Amino acid sequence: MRTKYLLGISCVALMAAATASVKADPVRIGLMATLSGPASVLGIQVRNGFMLGVKELGGKLGGQPTTITIVDDQFKPDVAVARVKDLLQRDHVDIVTGIVFSNILMAVEKPVLAAGKLLISANAGPSPLAGAACSPLYFSTSFQNDTVHMAMADYANAEGIKKVVLIMPNYQAGKDAAAGFKHDFKGKIVDEIYTPLGQMDFSSELTKVASEKPDAIYTFMPGGMGVALVKQYHQSALVGKVKLLSGDTVDETSLPGIQDAALGTISASHWAPNMDNPQNKIFVASYEKAYGAPPSFYAAQGYDAAKLIDGALRKTGGKVNIEALRKAMDGVPFKSVRGAFKFNNNGFPIENFYQVSIIKRPDGKFVTQAGAKVMDMAKDIYAGACKLPPR
């Protein structure tokens, strides 16, 4: 209900703003996220984070009247293409942002970039867009898919883990996760198991792992799949024999479902609620106040996307000129809630990655907590294949 309330407030604010200053150059933004189905918990966080950023700025990004059209991609690439065409042709948006899943981003990047509009991913970071298919109009406030898994491979190396079985969902980001982990991991990959996206019963896979006797499982299971896998791992006899390492699996979106079983799991991330900078303290406090639950990195990325657009508009003096906005964004015109932040030549961030553990707060809520830095101002491995000059 609180979400609806907030949206209601901002819509009213936007309409009031639009009618008050008819002559000003309005900014039109399309926010696409997965807002229905089992994966919607991620999309809702991205949307909440973005709208929180907009609300903080009084509903006016860059001080300009702003219209935000929110669309649901339903986690279906064909629906996403139809919705993004609506955004471009009917709503005449200048910027498309949001986008949680890599298969959705791969479906919509062409229509958006071909129309000469700005595309700001607030989560998905597929490898093709980081490499040869990079675009000057593309920005990311998240990370390239592989990077977090490279950080986890570095952690596995440091822990002396020699044999690993990969369990990944069978889609672009699952393959990127496997590629990222394999790129840095020095031990042996005993087996690679790919499961259909959305599979919730991992009995067969965990039995297979038990027969293969690796040192650790490495997995990337966003949303409900992660809840299911971690819970089933904890009910199995693998605990104490085979470690469970994961990236983008155990976070504030899945912790309410995993609860105590998550304690002791290690992952890596570029952000956690305890990042020590003033803008993050404001963000975390106001997110919890608005939505009654701790934010995840998905919300942080959505919030950063709003602040990036705001900063770029302030640089251009409120002018909605794609070329001017692009140049302004290159200069990172905002303070990210993760602290240090730069754009690489392919539009992906150069940022730190931290080892992340899970803690239970005194109020009973579970949150991630960043510890030691595992990668310092990391760049993704595909940027070399991108022919664009440095930003």
Added chain:
Amino acid sequence: MDFALLAVQILNGLDLGFILFLVASGLTLVFGVMDFINLAHGVQYMLGAYFAAALIAWSGSFWLGLVLGAAASLAMGLVLEWTVFRHLARAGHLEQVLATFALILIFTDGVSMIFGAGALSINLPASLAQSVPLTHGFSYPLWRLIIIAAGLGVALLLWALIAKTRLGMLVRAGSTHPQTVQALGVDIDRLFLMVFAFGAMLAGFAGTMAGALTGVEPTMGDSVLILAFVVIVVGGVGSVRGALIAALLIGLVDTLGRAFATDIMGLFLSRSSAASAGPALASMLIYVLMALVLAVRPSGLFASGD
């Protein structure tokens, strides 16, 4: 091949099979007895899991919550029958599909609004959340064994009810000769109410049992519903015995396919092509099985009324 591994994978298959049986038995009775297509059966699976999750959290006791959750599922089944299904019993299949599809949308979104779109947890007591050692260094999660035992128990109970009681006789007669049953003075609406509510309770119970493994979320019923329809088509509409055999068959084929398809493909293909062909083949297997059964026996393995 390692027989201990095969044995554990067969247990996994039976585990999935019994979950499917709990869902499909109610569905096949409603479909068979009343000729009613109930797409909202998956929603009852999901609601049962939410009832149990909420009641376990509220009562603080796992077993009390489980029993209250089943009671709530039964009550929900009665309410839905009384408010919606009763009025559609004599409508065509298209009306039934439309109305029950609407129920899916209403309940899935309603539950997301109340509980959030993320997964909730049904926390097993520590004594149940462990695994028991089997042979050759393999252990098996205790809760999955309990699911198998509960599925067997429900199968026996249903067999006793249908084969040995007067109510069961009416259900059997109603599935083949509804007009005759009605002409003999049986209140077929009341029969439907009971069958429907009992089926809803079984679905809710299945959702609770599975939810303790996978977490509880608003769309958890959708994929189960599709599998349950595959089960009743393979087993024969209206036949509980068919539902049992078909559910176990589908559970085994799906699980063993996921477990071994990649390795088997690896015998013919390179490692990387096997890794992509294996999962693709595994996810098709149950539909291939359904097509084969329908080609040989168009009305399913056990046609209604056997």
